[in-house]
Structure formats: C-alpha cells, structure tokens
Amino acid sequence: NTKGFIFDLDGVIVDTAKYHYLAWKNLATSLEIPFSEAQNEQLKGVSRVASLHKILTWGAISLSEEAFNATMNKKNEEYLSYISKMTTSEILPDVVRVLDFLKETNQKIALGSASKNARIILDKVALKEYFETIVDGTNVTKAKPDPEVFLNAAEGLQVPPNQCVVFEDSVAGIQAANSAGMISIGIGDKTVLHEADHVFRDFTEMPSEFIKELIKK
Ligand code: B16
Numbered sequence: 020n021t022k023g024f025i026f027d028l029d030g031v032i033v034d035t036a037k038y039h040y041l042a043w044k045n046l047a048t049s050l051e052i053p054f055s056e057a058q059n060e061q062l063k064g065v066s067r068v069a070s071l072h073k074i075l076t077w078g079a080i081s082l083s084e085e086a087f088n089a090t091m092n093k094k095n096e097e098y099l100s101y102i103s104k105m106t107t108s109e110i111l112p113d114v115v116r117v118l119d120f121l122k123e124t125n126q127k128i129a130l131g132s133a134s135k136n137a138r139i140i141l142d143k144v145a146l147k148e149y150f151e152t153i154v155d156g157t158n159v160t161k162a163k164p165d166p167e168v169f170l171n172a173a174e175g176l177q178v179p180p181n182q183c184v185v186f187e188d189s190v191a192g193i194q195a196a197n198s199a200g201m202i203s204i205g206i207g208d209k210t211v212l213h214e215a216d217h218v219f220r221d222f223t224e225m226p227s228e229f230i231k232e233l234i235k236k
C-alpha cells in the first residue's frame with residue numbers, strides 16, 4: 020500500500036516559530052506595538068503578509084503600501100539571518116525516524132508549508148532529499164485553512180487526496196487537511212488541535228505501529 024504523507028514545516032519538522040517570534044517582536048517593538056508569545060501563536064501557519072496585517076491591527080496602525088512592504092522585508096531579513104545559522108541539531112525529535120520509516124515502506128513524502136523560506140530551511144537541516152514534492156508559500160495563492168497547499172502536494176505526489184495523511188501543528192492547517200479530505204494528524208496540544216483525526220504531542224509519541232495502521236487504511 021502506498022499513501023501520500025504531507026508534512027508541514029514550522030512546528031512539525033523544525034521549531035522556526037521561535038525565530039519568527041524574535042523577528043516579529045523586534046519589528047513590533049520598533050513600531051511601539053506590544054507583542055506577546057500568545058499573539059505569536061496566532062501567527063502560526065499564517066502567511067507573512069497576513070501576519071503583518073494582524074500585528075498592525077493589534078497596534079491600530081496603518082502603513083502605506085510602500086512602508087508595508089519595507090516593513091515586511093525588514094522582518095524577513097532578520098528571520099533569514101536566524102535561519103542561516105540553523106543546523107541538523109534543530110530537527111525536532113523523531114522526525115528522521117518517521118521519515119526513514121516512510122521511505123523504508125515506500126511511501127510518498129511531500130512538504131506543505133506556508134513559508135516562502137521552506138527550501139532554504141530544508142537545505143540547512145539537510146532533509147530536502149526526503150521530499151518528492153515541495154509545496155510552499157511560493158507556489159500557493161490561498162493560505163491555510165484553504166486546502167490548496169495540500170491539494171497541490173497530493174497532485175505532485177500523484178496520490179488521491181483521500182489517500183493522503185497530513186502532519187500539522189496549526190489549527191488552520193488541520194482545517195485545511197480536513198477540507199482536502201485527508202487524514203489529519205495534529206502535532207501538539209490535543210485541546211487546541213481537537214479538529215484533527217489524531218493528535219500526538221510530538222513524533223516521539225507516535226509509534227511505528229500507528230503509522231503502519233495508517234498505511235493499511
Ligand atoms: P515566511 P508553516 C509558516 O510555516 C509559519 O508557521 C508562519 O508563522 C509564517 O508566517 C509562514 O510560514 C510564512 O513564512 O515568512 O518564511 O514566508 O507552519 O506553514 O510551515
């Protein structure tokens with residue numbers, strides 16, 4: 020049996036949320052907008068443009084188009100300076116075990132991320148070769164919870180959506196997987212990700228037996 024396994028990036032494969040947080044926090048501070056970790060949570064899985072719109076709304080600030088773009092670029096440059104220092108040590112626990120297990124059992128593997136920096140990050144942590152298809156913020160027009168990113172990944176893998184499994188840490192991503200008609204597996208908090216078909220705190224809690232059962236379904 021062959022299924023399509025689609026991985027989100029930030030919060031599933033690596034914890035880049037901490038770098039997004041630092042960069043957004045510095046930016047918000049420069050605009051005198053308070054910015055908490057709880058607010059950062061609300062930016063998970065959300066595109067760069069939509070994230071800045073949210074922050075400006077919280078601070079009741081409006082910017083010209085030019086200033087908006089300059090601000091967004093400034094954030095991204097800082098973010099890039101953080102991720103340029105990433106190494107394989109930042110791969111989240113047991114991600115490689117799961118990827119290897121999927122490879123050994125001839126499953127098809129894709130990336131489905133909102134980030135425009137996904138390829139750079141995969142390069143940095145040396146995981147690119149695992150992915151047959153990479154769909155990221157550069158090839159998607161509609162953000163999660165729209166299912167576009169995952170439907171494109173399924174198409175790239177040539178696997179029907181109902182034969183695909185999605186690993187996601189964000190609520191919007193779980194909703195996207197569900198509306199794509201895929202099996203949704205939440206990585207994180209059960210109460211937050213209650214719309215998912217299954218939830219695990221992280222991959223260390225996901226036995227290979229569970230993955231075997233998914234493949235058989
Ligand atoms: P970029 P994911 C998302 O990645 C992040 O969760 C989100 O916080 C970020 O704003 C978005 O990517 C866009 O990232 O600025 O690098 O294009 O979870 O979908 O892998």
Ligand code: MG
Binds near residue numbers: 027
């Ligand atoms: Mg994520």
